[in-house]
Amino acid sequence: MTAPRLETDLDAITHNTRWLVNQLAQRGIGVTGVAKATLGSPHVALAMIRGGVRGLGDSRLENLERIRLTAPRTPLTLVRSPMRSQVDSVVREADCSLNTEPTVLDALSSAAVRGDTSHAVVLMVELGDLREGVASQDVVEMASTVTTRPGLHLVGLGTNLACRSGVIPDQAKMDELSSLVERVEARVGYDLRVVSGGNSANLDWALSTTNTGRINDLRLGESILLGTEPLHRRPIRGLRYDAFTLVAEVIELKTKPAQPWGKRAQSAFGDQPTTSGTGSVRQAIIALGRQDVDPDGLQPPNGMRVLSASSDHLVIDVGDHDVGVGDDVTFRMNYSALLRAMTSPFVRNCEHGTTPHDISSTSSNPEFTKRAA
Numbered sequence: 001m002t003a004p005r006l007e008t009d010l011d012a013i014t015h016n017t018r019w020l021v022n023q024l025a026q027r028g029i030g031v032t033g034v035a036k037a038t039l040g041s042p043h044v045a046l047a048m049i050r051g052g053v054r055g056l057g058d059s060r061l062e063n064l065e066r067i068r069l070t071a072p073r074t075p076l077t078l079v080r081s082p083m084r085s086q087v088d089s090v091v092r093e094a095d096c097s098l099n100t101e102p103t104v105l106d107a108l109s110s111a112a113v114r115g116d117t118s119h120a121v122v123l124m125v126e127l128g129d130l131r132e133g134v135a136s137q138d139v140v141e142m143a144s145t146v147t148t149r150p151g152l153h154l155v156g157l158g159t160n161l162a163c164r165s166g167v168i169p170d171q172a173k174m175d176e177l178s179s180l181v182e183r184v185e186a187r188v189g190y191d192l193r194v195v196s197g198g199n200s201a202n203l204d205w206a207l208s209t210t211n212t213g214r215i216n217d218l219r220l221g222e223s224i225l226l227g228t229e230p231l232h233r234r235p236i237r238g239l240r241y242d243a244f245t246l247v248a249e250v251i252e253l254k255t256k257p258a259q260p261w262g263k264r265a266q267s268a269f270g271d272q273p274t275t276s277g278t279g280s281v282r283q284a285i286i287a288l289g290r291q292d293v294d295p296d297g298l299q300p301p302n303g304m305r306v307l308s309a310s311s312d313h314l315v316i317d318v319g320d321h322d323v324g325v326g327d328d329v330t331f332r333m334n335y336s337a338l339l340r341a342m343t344s345p346f347v348r349n350c351e352h353g354t355t356p357h358d359i360s361s362t363s364s365n366p367e368f369t370k371r372a373a
């Protein structure tokens with residue numbers, strides 16, 4: 001088998017989706033599955049659909065296009081504010097987008113009219129994390145102008161916390177969103193269908209609150225894919241953490257001194273590495289580097305330790321492990337490592353699990369590479 005490769009267990013993704021969908025359904029909240037860390041993998045999208053998501057979201061139109069071919073009936077949302085330069089593709093590829101800018105909304109409206117289609121809009125509200133969002137005092141006015149634009153319909157409000165500044169989506173923030181929903185409804189004269197409270201960072205709140213207010217949707221990526229919540233990166237009990245494994249190959253194994261020798265300056269990536277320890281280290285070089293994965297997000301097997309990483313070489317202390325040149329070493333990954341491995345052209349993507357019967361192009365081939373897809 002080629003290396004490096006990223007093994008995906010699709011059944012783990014279905015399990016995680018179903019568990020979260022069931023827990024949240026008891027609280028009146030549906031799930032929009034976000035597949036962006038998997039390059040919009042159609043198999044991952046189908047695994048989420050099998051798990052019961054009400055729709056799928058992605059930050060990239062290219063990914064939505066791939067998903068659309070596989071799941072033509074699933075509602076698709078573009079979760080990053082559209083670029084004004086791409087509005088024609090947005091209304092073609094996405095049923096809905098999250099928005100904050102009047103000029104983009106104007107352009108989306110014209111594109112929808114041109115394309116003889118209609119496009120759903122969720123307005124994003126700034127609640128303190130300082131990434132995307134309209135200031136809360138401007139939301140009612142802006143919502144009302146969206147309803148006057150041909151080709152668009154305002155379906156809801158949303159917010160996104162914890163991504164830029166780590167601001168926690170707590171009861172106060174969610175109550176603020178709910179009360180804005182009521183003010184917008186009073187102004188526009190109809191009920192908002194979508195109130196999207198946030199991402200995986202909202203799960204602590206959503207699974208413990210006794211009052212979800214008007215929140216009826218969460219956009220979940222990391223929790224479904226990795227089984228973790230992003231506020232403290234703790235595993236969520238009930239979920240599987242083994243959906244993804246990165247496998248890479250040892251190309252050198254030698255016992256070397258712990259300390260380098262010679263006069264020292266910067267290393268390849270500009271840092272002045274501190275090397276600790278004395279004596280010698282059983283050191284393996286793995287054919288894996290920053291072009292393949294974020295090395296800071298790699299978790300090697302117990303008893304092994306990552307020592308350094310450059311573009312193409314990962315140096316690890318293998319301890320007493322019985323590994324040799326040509327052997328595979330497997331790693332768990334955090335979100336950042338997963339994202340880079342999925343988007344690296346050097347990492348082969350191998351997806352396993354219940355064979356999806358509704359993917360026509362790949363149904364006979366449960367493994368495929370992103371280059372071939």
Ligand SMILES: *Cc1c(COP(=O)(O)O)cnc(C)c1O
Pocket residue numbers: 034036059079080160198199200201219220221222223230
């Ligand atoms: C990525 C993203 C999500 C999903 O976030 P997770 O932390 O992976 O659950 C939700 N909403 C928006 C706007 C995003 O960009």
